[in-house]
Amino acid sequence: MFEHIGADPELARLCRGTVWLTFADVGDSEPIMTPEIRRFVGAVHKRLNHALYFLDSDPQAESLAFYIASISDPNALLDDGGPWRVVITHDVKLQIERTLLIVAQFAISRGDDWLAAILGHASGVDRSMVIRVRENLLATGYMRV
Secondary structure (H helix, E strand, O other): OHHHHHHOHHHHHHHOOOEOOOOOOOOOOOHHHOHHHHHHHHHHHHHOOOHHHOEOOOHHHOHHHHHHHHHOOHHHEEOOOOOOEEOOOHHHHHHHHHHHHHHHHHHHHOOOOHHHHHHHHHOOOOOHHHHHHHHHHHHOOOOOO
């Protein structure tokens, strides 16, 4: 579905940030604590490495959190009775930054605002990632000053 939407720049821009992933029948546990759901989310992002472009960046949607959990070691997920958490390693931070760069590049290729496309997702991580994404866009010619 995302490939079809993403092929048309105007449709892609209209659909940016409109998709929520929801899961039924997960019982009392947090959905992301279910290994099958983490594998599914990981498969979505592997198949379409700019999926975050289409996923809602609202913290309630938990799009970035689900992505981070899907690329993290399952032992890094903590569920001690409160809200689940994940220990974010250096490697996971690098992967998040690469993904934000891919989303920014996709946004530019569709005539969209790269910063608007990543800013909501980037708000949940180290803000310096946005600066590094911008520097990379400039260095690779995706963007000019």
